[in-house]
Amino acid sequence: MKKWIATSVLGSVLLLSPMQAFANIGDQTLRPTMTHSDVRTLQSILRNKGYFTYSGSYTSYFGSYTKSAVVNFQRAKGLTADGIAGRSTFNKLGVYNVNNTYLVDYAKRFMGTPYVWGGTSPSGFDCSGYINYVFKNSHSIYLPRTVADMWKNTGYRVSTQAVGDLVFFETYAPGASHMGIYIGNGKFIHAGSSTGVTIADMNNTYWKPRYVGTKRL
Incomplete structure (x- = not known):
């Protein structure tokens, strides 16, 4: 019985493991007014795609320029234009949840x-x-x-x-x-x-x- 339980638990872990991901960009939902290191990468991705037009350096602060870039990108991709960079927005940006x-x-x-x-x-x-x-x-x-x-x-x-x-x-x-x-x-x-x-x-x-x-x- 113990052997069967252990085997079942191990099997469950193996089945679940593909869905587990490490801390990549996009794992954290980014919202206006928050400060997070991932905001810099978000700004970089948006600039490369022509949406982040602020001429200064990247920052960790999610301010009005970042929100505007996210909103414009979301509108262009048919997403809800709420200015929040969550999983669906990152997927459209080409950044995914990967183990x-x-x-x-x-x-x-x-x-x-x-x-x-x-x-x-x-x-x-x-x-x-x-x-x-x-x-x-x-x-x-x-x-x-x-x-x-x-x-x-x-x-x-x-x-x-x-x-x-x-x-x-x-x-x-x-x-x-x-x-x-x-x-x-x-x-x-x-x-x-x-x-x-x-x-x-x-x-x-x-x-x-x-x-x-x-x-x-």
């Missing part, structure tokens, strides 16, 4: 899957098709289809990598044209055209000079 450890564990399930141009399933992936599939099936998050669109519209730029970040590279075309998921220790998992789904070192002689940047969801 990064589970994301990486799920991504590794497809190691060895062959590369197929335009592939979006475990029978064969291209690089963005792989990222799309992993996010959709591990977290029900639907990302843009192409690398260029993900680089432009998903997440926010960071200067250093953390597990679960998206890393981008310039390969066959100018700008971001290849991508993968950072898994720690300078490595990322991706669908390579000559390797299929595999783990690569960001600092090797091929990838290091082609690195474009990192975005966090």
